[in-house]
Amino acid sequence: MNAVVVGGGIVGLSSAYELAVRGVDVVVCEKGSIGSGSTERSAGGIRTQFSTPVNVDLSLESIRVWESFDERFGTPIDYRTNGYLFLARTAETAATFESTVEMQNERGVPSEILDPEQAANRCGGIDPAEFVAATYSPMDGFADPHLALQAYARAAAEEGVDVRTKTPVVDVRRNGDRVTGVETPGGRLEAEVVINAAGPWAREIAAMAGIDLPIAPKRRQIAVVEPETPVPSTDPLTVDLDSGSYFRPERDGDALVGGHFADADPDRDPDAFATSMDFEWAVDALEAVADWTSYFGPESAIKRGWAGLYAVTPDDNAILEETVPGLVTAAGFSGHGFQHAPATGRIVAELVTEGEATLVDVAALSSDRFGTGDERTETNVV
Numbered sequence: 001m002n003a004v005v006v007g008g009g010i011v012g013l014s015s016a017y018e019l020a021v022r023g024v025d026v027v028v029c030e031k032g033s034i035g036s037g038s039t040e041r042s043a044g045g046i047r048t049q050f051s052t053p054v055n056v057d058l059s060l061e062s063i064r065v066w067e068s069f070d071e072r073f074g075t076p077i078d079y080r081t082n083g084y085l086f087l088a089r090t091a092e093t094a095a096t097f098e099s100t101v102e103m104q105n106e107r108g109v110p111s112e113i114l115d116p117e118q119a120a121n122r123c124g125g126i127d128p129a130e131f132v133a134a135t136y137s138p139m140d141g142f143a144d145p146h147l148a149l150q151a152y153a154r155a156a157a158e159e160g161v162d163v164r165t166k167t168p169v170v171d172v173r174r175n176g177d178r179v180t181g182v183e184t185p186g187g188r189l190e191a192e193v194v195i196n197a198a199g200p201w202a203r204e205i206a207a208m209a210g211i212d213l214p215i216a217p218k219r220r221q222i223a224v225v226e227p228e229t230p231v232p233s234t235d236p237l238t239v240d241l242d243s244g245s246y247f248r249p250e251r252d253g254d255a256l257v258g259g260h261f262a263d264a265d266p267d268r269d270p271d272a273f274a275t276s277m278d279f280e281w282a283v284d285a286l287e288a289v290a291d292w293t294s295y296f297g298p299e300s301a302i303k304r305g306w307a308g309l310y311a312v313t314p315d316d317n318a319i320l321e322e323t324v325p326g327l328v329t330a331a332g333f334s335g336h337g338f339q340h341a342p343a344t345g346r347i348v349a350e351l352v353t354e355g356e357a358t359l360v361d362v363a364a365l366s367s368d369r370f371g372t373g374d375e376r377t378e379t380n381v382v
């Protein structure tokens with residue numbers, strides 16, 4: 001059996017690796033270089049604290065891989081299980097915690113609801129007076145996206161995957177209902193199955209096959225900040241759910257700070273958006289975290305930053321399915337595709353080689369949910 005994977009980000013490379021492990025001949029077409037998409041612009045967050053069961057399950061299956069990644073792939077990825085701390089300022093936000101944590105616990109996640117003082121024991125810099133409740137899971141954490149991506153690329157190549165950089169897919173071939181391959185400037189590649197793992201470009205790839213998928217590229221930024229008071233390396237990734245601002249420890253007391261604060265959130269052209277950080281945004285992001293923690297006093301310095309794209313669907317959940325015969329879609333991860341890549345790769349391989357996914361029930365991620373009322377929006381979005 002042979003497959004073409006479109007996209008050399010972490011979803012495409014994890015899929016290519018898992019397909020090759022199962023004996024499939026795989027070519028990865030990457031129009032730029034490995035990591036030129038969203039993956040290397042991510043914060044590397046890995047968490048089980050989602051509001052929809054399918055995302056919790058994808059996290060649990062992915063964490064099985066993340067926690068054994070060093071041994072499996074022979075590469076340290078700076079995986080740190082510092083936990084995630086979600087903070088609520090309003091009773092309305094706190095009211096969602098009970099059912100969400102109950103659902104997470106039922107699936108095996110050791111998350112718990114904390115009062116503000118208990119939350120401050122997890123993250124010493126927060127001002128408990130600003131919040132009414134929190135949730136915490138020690139299973140959550142973060143890793144280095146660059147190291148993880150390069151490890152998948154190496155492992156895929158070692159399994160015989162033909163990774164072609166500077167190889168754009170310019171068309172997807174169909175014979176009736178069935179997708180039969182792709183066109184590249186270097187010629188046609190016939191394939192029994194094509195995997196659309198093109199991240200923020202996935203809508204374009206789907207359109208080449210005559211399919212409309214609601215995946216919108218949305219710009220998100222991160223600042224690397226040297227805080228006035230160093231952030232302890234053991235602090236969790238901490239999110240003020242009501243303002244959307246978050247931070248996590250980076251190295252040597254520095255922090256990654258993020259969040260989206262503007263009302264406007266236009267779709268971006270993934271080939272022509274500003275990849276550098278806006279200074280005004282960074283000032284807003286710093287003021288936002290300074291509002292609820294003691295770390296980011298006036299002596300804090302913005303060291304650098306960048307912008308990337310979330311590939312967002314209407315309900316903030318991925319599309320993971322065989323969309324038409326011969327075309328598997330693994331895209332639209334809405335800001336959580338880095339962490340879900342290990343499980344996604346295995347599910348893609350199951351869909352291709354077995355015709356169905358058994359690792360996780362991904363029925364909720366089929367594209368025919370849109371517009372039917374069956375969408376279940378992911379509300380724990382960072």
Ligand SMILES: Cc1cc2nc3c(=O)[nH]c(=O)nc-3n(C[C@H](O)[C@H](O)[C@H](O)COP(=O)(O)OP(=O)(O)OC[C@H]3O[C@@H](n4cnc5c(N)ncnc54)[C@H](O)[C@@H]3O)c2cc1C
Pocket residue numbers: 006007008009010011012029030031032033034035036037038039040041042043044045046167168169170197198199200201205220221222307308309310311330331333334335336337338339340
């Ligand atoms: C600021 C920021 C913070 C984030 N933080 C987190 C986080 O903490 N945790 C988390 O899980 N996720 C996070 N994400 C989201 C995460 O980065 C993405 O969900 C994930 O990287 C998606 O991986 P991917 O492989 O699908 O896409 P990408 O990494 O974008 O890869 C897609 C690839 O497809 C290639 N491509 C496109 N079109 C073509 C074509 N026609 N032919 C050939 N190749 C093509 C592109 O060049 C690209 O390399 C964050 C994203 C951003 C922007």
